Amino acid sequence: MPDEKINTGLELRSLIKKTGELELSLAKVPVPEPGPDQVVVKVEATPINPSDLGLLLGPADPATMKSTGSGADVKVTAPVPATALPFLAARLDQSLPVGNEGAGTVVKAGSSDAAQALKGKTDSMVGGAMYTQYRLLNARDCQPLPAGTTAADGASWFVNPLTALGMVETMKREGHKALVHTAAASNLGQMLNKICNEDGIGLVNIVRSPEQAKLLKGIGAKHVVDSSAASFKDDLTQALVDTGATIAFDAIGGGKLAAQILSAMEVAINKTAKEYSRYGSSVHKQVYIYGGLNTGPTDLSRSFGMAWSVGRWLLTPFLQKIGREGQVKLRERVVNNLKTTFASHYTRTISLTEALQLPTIAAYAKRATGEKFLIDPSKG
Amino acid sequence: MPDEKINTGLELRSLIKKTGELELSLAKVPVPEPGPDQVVVKVEATPINPSDLGLLLGPADPATMKSTGSGADVKVTAPVPATALPFLAARLDQSLPVGNEGAGTVVKAGSSDAAQALKGKTDSMVGGAMYTQYRLLNARDCQPLPAGTTAADGASWFVNPLTALGMVETMKREGHKALVHTAAASNLGQMLNKICNEDGIGLVNIVRSPEQAKLLKGIGAKHVVDSSAASFKDDLTQALVDTGATIAFDAIGGGKLAAQILSAMEVAINKTAKEYSRYGSSVHKQVYIYGGLNTGPTDLSRSFGMAWSVGRWLLTPFLQKIGREGQVKLRERVVNNLKTTFASHYTRTISLTEALQLPTIAAYAKRATGEKFLIDPSKG
Numbered sequence: 001m002p003d004e005k006i007n008t009g010l011e012l013r014s015l016i017k018k019t020g021e022l023e024l025s026l027a028k029v030p031v032p033e034p035g036p037d038q039v040v041v042k043v044e045a046t047p048i049n050p051s052d053l054g055l056l057l058g059p060a061d062p063a064t065m066k067s068t069g070s071g072a073d074v075k076v077t078a079p080v081p082a083t084a085l086p087f088l089a090a091r092l093d094q095s096l097p098v099g100n101e102g103a104g105t106v107v108k109a110g111s112s113d114a115a116q117a118l119k120g121k122t123d124s125m126v127g128g129a130m131y132t133q134y135r136l137l138n139a140r141d142c143q144p145l146p147a148g149t150t151a152a153d154g155a156s157w158f159v160n161p162l163t164a165l166g167m168v169e170t171m172k173r174e175g176h177k178a179l180v181h182t183a184a185a186s187n188l189g190q191m192l193n194k195i196c197n198e199d200g201i202g203l204v205n206i207v208r209s210p211e212q213a214k215l216l217k218g219i220g221a222k223h224v225v226d227s228s229a230a231s232f233k234d235d236l237t238q239a240l241v242d243t244g245a246t247i248a249f250d251a252i253g254g255g256k257l258a259a260q261i262l263s264a265m266e267v268a269i270n271k272t273a274k275e276y277s278r279y280g281s282s283v284h285k286q287v288y289i290y291g292g293l294n295t296g297p298t299d300l301s302r303s304f305g306m307a308w309s310v311g312r313w314l315l316t317p318f319l320q321k322i323g324r325e326g327q328v329k330l331r332e333r334v335v336n337n338l339k340t341t342f343a344s345h346y347t348r349t350i351s352l353t354e355a356l357q358l359p360t361i362a363a364y365a366k367r368a369t370g371e372k373f374l375i376d377p378s379k380g
Numbered sequence: 381m382p383d384e385k386i387n388t389g390l391e392l393r394s395l396i397k398k399t400g401e402l403e404l405s406l407a408k409v410p411v412p413e414p415g416p417d418q419v420v421v422k423v424e425a426t427p428i429n430p431s432d433l434g435l436l437l438g439p440a441d442p443a444t445m446k447s448t449g450s451g452a453d454v455k456v457t458a459p460v461p462a463t464a465l466p467f468l469a470a471r472l473d474q475s476l477p478v479g480n481e482g483a484g485t486v487v488k489a490g491s492s493d494a495a496q497a498l499k500g501k502t503d504s505m506v507g508g509a510m511y512t513q514y515r516l517l518n519a520r521d522c523q524p525l526p527a528g529t530t531a532a533d534g535a536s537w538f539v540n541p542l543t544a545l546g547m548v549e550t551m552k553r554e555g556h557k558a559l560v561h562t563a564a565a566s567n568l569g570q571m572l573n574k575i576c577n578e579d580g581i582g583l584v585n586i587v588r589s590p591e592q593a594k595l596l597k598g599i600g601a602k603h604v605v606d607s608s609a610a611s612f613k614d615d616l617t618q619a620l621v622d623t624g625a626t627i628a629f630d631a632i633g634g635g636k637l638a639a640q641i642l643s644a645m646e647v648a649i650n651k652t653a654k655e656y657s658r659y660g661s662s663v664h665k666q667v668y669i670y671g672g673l674n675t676g677p678t679d680l681s682r683s684f685g686m687a688w689s690v691g692r693w694l695l696t697p698f699l700q701k702i703g704r705e706g707q708v709k710l711r712e713r714v715v716n717n718l719k720t721t722f723a724s725h726y727t728r729t730i731s732l733t734e735a736l737q738l739p740t741i742a743a744y745a746k747r748a749t750g751e752k753f754l755i756d757p758s759k760g
Binding site for chain 2 (some may be wrong): 089303305307312317
């Protein structure tokens with residue numbers, strides 16, 4: 001089968017200028033010939049994850065965005081606060097591609113056996129720059145999907161599934177026996193419940209409404225506490241006593257929630273403590289912030305003993321820590337369960353052009369729990 | 381030489397009752413006979429460190445304290461906020477002795493060679509319960525002082541010196557090359573400057589007034605930034621560029637300082653970054669809170685990249701980590717330099733009875749930088 005004749009494709013680009021302006025556009029980029037170990041994949045499904053939005057929109061406020069041009073010539077601009085520019089120094093004046101993960105069909109393949117084996121197959125991909133029509137990448141960054149699994153099924157195979165598995169793995173490696181998760185009704189949170197139920201691990205789900213609590217209980221979550229309930233503090237403490245959780249993964253970031261979790265952990269630990277420890281318990285309590293649904297300050301009222309830490313958790317450094325072998329094991333668990341444990345649900349599928357329409361940007365920039373956008377670049 | 385005849389001694393006690401009342405008093409306690417490997421030390425000097433105040437006063441407000449009785453029969457009481465009681469569960473209704481470290485003369489010694497070798501010697505001690513007239517302890521928790529070094533010289537041999545040395549050791553073990561210290565004009569901060577100058581380690585001192593800056597520069601500090609100056613942010617960033625410091629030890633705890641340090645570190649790192657990293661720099665930035673001069677919430681505006689952590693640092697877990705051998709090395713460095721690198725300066729020396737007078741409590745509870753109290757229990 002000869003390779004398809006494909007010369008150029010559209011690629012979404014994000015640029016922040018030194019002058020303090022964000023510019024989103026679609027570039028017409030040449031489709032390169034693959035090297036021996038490379039393939040070109042026609043991208044058919046790539047999700048908009050919260051982790052993509054930082055690169056895509058930077059600190060710009062969608063409410064201030066303006067749009068010119070139409071179709072593939074659209075250009076979206078917005079001011080970037082001057083105070084944020086020092087933190088962006090290394091990306092200024094560079095037109096950057098976006099999109100962590102995706103799936104599609106291999107349309108060109110290099111000469112190596114590994115590359116040729118992928119020819120014509122539907123594959124999941126990782127490596128960035130997925131908001132593009134044709135993605136050149138190394139064969140080892142492709143994962144062929146089992147028969148009957150579509151590109152849409154396999155688009156969100158990496159970030160959420162590996163984040164959920166990474167939380168459980170981090171919990172084990174750092175010596176904790178159960179974990180807490182916030183914004184727990186999210187796609188990721190639902191996956192985490194399925195994993196913990198399969199693996200017999202205690203999980204305390206913190207949600208923000210009775211509806212979210214109901215949703216999680218419906219999929220078999222055992223410990224669900226609702227931060228909007230008057231009894232939240234007591235409910236959380238009881239769930240921590242029941243599970244023994246001393247590590248939390250927090251998607252919210254801002255506000256008092258991290259401190260509330262650490263305080264409740266400290267109370268739960270002291271409830272069963274045998275002996276007074278002068279600064280509070282010496283059991284290490286950890287909160288990892290992995291998202292920023294609330295971009296406001298984290299407010300830590302430090303009344304939670306002598307052993308605690310609040311830090312950033314991200315997938316990439318975690319994957320570096322476990323190495324290629326550890327990654328492959330997790331990847332295989334994912335692709336073999338994409339329709340069950342690791343299924344993602346999308347509220348809208350859009351084209352690249354639609355991804356740059358202002359009302360659409362405003363919608364996905366909200367990062368609302370339960371809402372999830374899928375881009376199909378093959379639609380233009 | 382026969383052992384002195386000593387039957388009882390005064391011992392300062394702190395009690396928090398389940399009913400929510402703090403009670404400070406002086407107990408008359410029997411002086412026990414030492415076991416074979418033990419000694420009894422007549423305590424002549426024991427400092428009031430910030431780390432003692434948590435156990436001594438709990439969360440009680442000195443302004444609400446009342447006093448009854450006089451002399452050794454004094455009793456000080458104060459209400460403890462009900463919200464704090466759950467965190468104190470393990471100490472409630474127990475009369476606890478106080479005082480981390482001290483020095484004095486060995487007046488009774490057990491039969492072992494190690495104990496007999498200490499007889500009549502002036503020793504530094506560690507192990508708690510030092511606000512007492514006679515302290516029974518194991519010979520291995522005593523450190524004989526060099527000739528010409530008094531109990532007052534050796535009283536603060538452990539907490540501050542080992543904390544300062546522990547910061548430098550933690551910096552090295554966690555892969556950083558220079559460090560930041562806040563409330564840097566303190567006794568501890570001055571020691572840290574002497575250590576870093578001796579060892580050739582970059583140290584950024586953050587102080588809160590021009591007077592404190594002058595004091596530190598006077599003892600040879602190279603990087604001093606004043607948080608009360610309009611140019612604080614720029615000064616701090618420049619000092620971080622100059623030193624490459626990516627770890628900070630913070631005595632303040634509350635407020636925005638921890639976040640300001642992390643932000644300045646991120647800007648300093650990005651100034652020299654070669655390549656844009658999508659969530660900010662991947663260089664790990666660490667703030668350890670080791671004190672709480674500001675007991676208000678820690679306010680973290682999280683604009684400092686993808687690799688950061690804010691956690692509690694305390695001497696005891698650090699010492700456990702380095703083990704007995706590591707500790708002995710640090711201890712010996714300290715006792716051989718008690719009049720130079722590790723010298724402490726006291727603003728007042730008080731008796732046990734004076735330590736429970738309300739104006740005195742109000743004074744030491746302030747934890748003012750540069751002010752330091754020494755208790756001499758042999759004065760009654």
